[in-house]
Amino acid sequence: MKHEPVIAVFGLWHLGCVTAACLAQEHFQVWGIDPDENVVRDLNSGKPPILEPGMTELIAEGQRSGLLKFSSDYREALRDATVVWVTFDTPVDDNDNADVAFVQSRLDDAFPHIQSGSIVLISSQVPVGFTDNLRRQWKAKDPEKEIIFSYSPENLRLGKALKSFRAEDRIVVGIDGDRGHERLEGILTRFCPRLEWMSIKSAEMTKHALNSFLAVSVSMANEIARLCERTGADAKEVERGLKSESRIGAGAYLGPGGPFAGGTLARDARFLIQKGIEFGVETPLLSGALHSNEVHKKWVQETALQLLKDVKAPARVSVLGLTYKAGTDTLRRSEAVSLGLWLTRHGASVVFHDPVVRQLPEELAGQFQLTDQLAEALSGSDLVVISTGWPIYREEIKPEMLRRAMRRAAVIDQTRFLASAFEKQNEVLYFAVGKPRN
Secondary structure (H helix, E strand, O other): OOOOEEEEEEOHHHHHHHHHHHHHHHHOOEEEEOOOOOHHHHHHHOOOOOOOOHHHHHHHHHHHHEEEEEEEOOOHHOOOEEEEEEEEOEOOOOOOOOOOOHHHHHHHHHHHHOOOOOOEEEOOOOOOOHHHHHHHHHHHHHOOOOOOOEEEOOOOOOOOOOHHHHHOOOEEEOOOOOOOOHHHHHOOOOOOOOEEOOOOOHHHHHHHHHHHHHHHHHHHHHHHHHHHHOOOOOHHHHHHHHHHOOOOOOOOOOOOOOOOOOOOOHHHHHHHHHHHHHHHOHHHHHHHHHHHHHOHHHHHHHHHHHOOOOOOOOOOOEEOOOOOOOOOOOOOOOOHHHHHHHHHHOEEEEEEOOOOOOOOHHHHHHOOOOEOOOHHHOOOOOOOEEEOOHHHHHOOOOHHHHHOOOOOOOEEEEOOHHHHHHHOOOEEEEEEOOOOOO
């Protein structure tokens, strides 16, 4: 009888929790490992570190079955593991520079406990060449220990991670040589039958190239959208014209809206820009995409200043949606937080509403108001900014409601989340990226 491999999932934030829970659902014996004892304690009591629809229930199911366990003890968790899946979310600073040393140090700590013959499968966000460097360093530390290295880029989307983990199109897998091929195939084909095999460096580069391509697409779409506003063209109609072109396609990242945020796209573009500097290769397109994105971050600010210029100070601004994305509770790299800080520096009073955030972080608590009552958030406001597309806003916010509740009914809705209710009315001032301005 063929036995399933024991899999250690190393790093338990968003990527790691989703990976561990989905593997246990496929009847693998899984150890989730993290050096942070608080994270492990919370997981053992049924509390994941980040909100993701369905994840709490899936983790509980894995724990009840006995297939999913969490620990900070490397010796215990790695003793029987034949696959170590590295899933740390690589930290990113305010300038989108990744702290790769964070991942390296944790791998080095675990190395003495990883069994010879194991596969180390890296899905953390690391620069091309990282896995090869790790191989050389570990070989120098212990020439007798045989480790099979592989790299597979993560493909998660906050709020839809359990679905996106079960890749609908393909899984990219980098491995050098044939060893470990069959073992990885037996795991990964449970989630997607199509595996794109390539070298480790090519797989690492594929991750950079994909996110950089998306970053360029978003930046171009928003540049076109800003021109549409001034020329009278409608960026949503232009988007439809582009996506109906067979050389582009319906899934292209060409919708007018907010700047890309969260660190993911910018991190990979910066990886490639840095490699260009190292090897003397110019990367003007990637550098331009990042600059364009920084320019577009000013769109909300400039539009807010235009709408508030005649309002008697202090203006009251309601920002609806505080999280980075709908379907999650993380504020990490949230554009709403950045906007709130900017508005307060310019003399506005800011009140936030979010359906899942119940308390502001300590460093923000004294600067903003937060309420879980939508009516309270809107009352007496001079401007509403739709920051995160929570369904409650589409269900409840209507022009007549805003006209009654607000001191001055004006809405900034970058992505046209409320377009069906607001684009063809004249009661409320309504601004969106790429929407023609009179």
